[in-house]
Amino acid sequence: MDGGKVKTAIYYFSGTGNSLKVARDLAGELREAKVIPISEAIKYKEVKPEEQRVGIVYPVYMWGMPLIVANFINKLKLDKDQYVFAVATYGGMPGNALSQTAKQLEKQGMCLSAGFGVRMPGNYTPLYGAVPAEKQQEMFECEKEKVKEIAKFIQAADKTKIEKSSFLINLIFSGIIYKLGSGKMSQMDKSFWVNGKCTSCSICEQVCPVDNIKMVDGKPQWQNRCEQCMACLQWCPVEAIQYGKKTINRKRYRHPEARVEDFINAASK
Ligand SMILES: Cc1cc2nc3c(=O)[nH]c(=O)nc-3n(C[C@H](O)[C@H](O)[C@H](O)COP(=O)(O)O)c2cc1C
Ligand code: SF4
Ligand code: SF4
Structure with a gap:
C-alpha cells in the first residue's frame, strides 16, 4: 500500500513537545508524511486534507480530549475512504480520550479507524514536578517501540480496537471529572x-x-x-x-x- 505514493497528514496539538515528538516520529516511520499544528489548521473555516491517511495526535487532558481537538474535528471534512487514526499521549492513564475522538468524528459523519495511547512524561506542574531524567529516558525508549508498532498498523490499514482505560476509570474520571471539569x-x-x-x-x-x-x-x-x-x-x-x-x-x-x-x-x- 505504501510505495511512496500514499501520503499522510498528521495534525498535532502539543504544549511541551511529547505529542509533537510522537507526530514527528510517526511521520518518519510512515514516510511521505507531513505534520501540521492544530493551532494553525483551526484558523480555517474548514480543514479538508487530501492525503489518504489523516492522523490526529494530542495530549490527554482530564482523562479526555483537549477542547481544541474537539473543535478541530468539527472543522474536519473527510471522504469515506480516508483512513483516520489518532494517538493520545498521556502521563498516567489515557482514560476515554480516544473513544471521545471516535464519537466526535462519528458526529461529523467520519470514522476513527484506529486509536493508540503512548505513555510519556507528565507535564501538569500544578499537580507534580517533572519525573526524574532516568524514568523519562525509559519512557522515550518505549515511545520509539510503540510508534513503530503504530506505524505498522497504519501501513497495513488495519482497523484495531481503540485503546482506553478500564470501564470504572472511564466512568469516574472521563465520565464525571471530565464532564464537570473540561468546561471550566x-x-x-x-x-x-x-x-x-x-x-x-x-x-x-x-x-x-x-x-x-x-x-x-x-x-x-x-x-x-x-x-x-x-x-x-x-x-x-x-x-x-x-x-x-x-x-x-x-x-x-x-x-x-x-x-x-x-x-x-x-x-x-
Ligand atoms: C491540563 C492537563 C491535564 C492532563 N490530564 C492528564 C490525564 O488526565 N491523564 C494523564 O495520563 N495525563 C494527563 N496530563 C499529562 C499529559 O497528557 C502528558 O504529559 C502529555 O504527554 C503532554 O503532551 P504534550 O507535551 O504534547 O503537551 C495532563 C496534562 C495537562 C497539561
Ligand atoms: S513570564 Fe516574563 S520572563 Fe517568562 S516568558 Fe513571559 S515575559 Fe518572558
Ligand atoms: S496554558 Fe493557557 S495561556 Fe498558557 S500557553 Fe497554554 S493555552 Fe496559553
Whole structure:
C-alpha cells in the first residue's frame, strides 16, 4: 500500500513537545508524511486534507480530549475512504480520550479507524514536578517501540480496537471529572501569576497556541480562553510563571528534543 505514493497528514496539538515528538516520529516511520499544528489548521473555516491517511495526535487532558481537538474535528471534512487514526499521549492513564475522538468524528459523519495511547512524561506542574531524567529516558525508549508498532498498523490499514482505560476509570474520571471539569478549563488560567524574575521577553505570549496571553506593561496577562496546555509555564526561560501556590519549587518539564521555535511557529498569529 505504501510505495511512496500514499501520503499522510498528521495534525498535532502539543504544549511541551511529547505529542509533537510522537507526530514527528510517526511521520518518519510512515514516510511521505507531513505534520501540521492544530493551532494553525483551526484558523480555517474548514480543514479538508487530501492525503489518504489523516492522523490526529494530542495530549490527554482530564482523562479526555483537549477542547481544541474537539473543535478541530468539527472543522474536519473527510471522504469515506480516508483512513483516520489518532494517538493520545498521556502521563498516567489515557482514560476515554480516544473513544471521545471516535464519537466526535462519528458526529461529523467520519470514522476513527484506529486509536493508540503512548505513555510519556507528565507535564501538569500544578499537580507534580517533572519525573526524574532516568524514568523519562525509559519512557522515550518505549515511545520509539510503540510508534513503530503504530506505524505498522497504519501501513497495513488495519482497523484495531481503540485503546482506553478500564470501564470504572472511564466512568469516574472521563465520565464525571471530565464532564464537570473540561468546561471550566478556559477560565482556569485565573490561577497563573508571574513573579519578580520575569524579564518581559514575551516568550509566553508567543508560544501560547490560542493567543490567550497579552503583554501589559511588560508582564503577561491571561485572557480566559486557556487550553491549560502549560506551554507558557514550561517555556518561560526563567521559570517566572507560577500556577497557584505549589509550582515555585517544582521541576519544569519539556521534551528534550522540542525547541521553543517549534511552539512559536505553531502559534504564529
Ligand atoms: C491540563 C492537563 C491535564 C492532563 N490530564 C492528564 C490525564 O488526565 N491523564 C494523564 O495520563 N495525563 C494527563 N496530563 C499529562 C499529559 O497528557 C502528558 O504529559 C502529555 O504527554 C503532554 O503532551 P504534550 O507535551 O504534547 O503537551 C495532563 C496534562 C495537562 C497539561
Ligand atoms: S516568558 Fe517568562 S520572563 Fe518572558 S515575559 Fe513571559 S513570564 Fe516574563
Ligand atoms: S495561556 Fe498558557 S496554558 Fe493557557 S493555552 Fe496559553 S500557553 Fe497554554
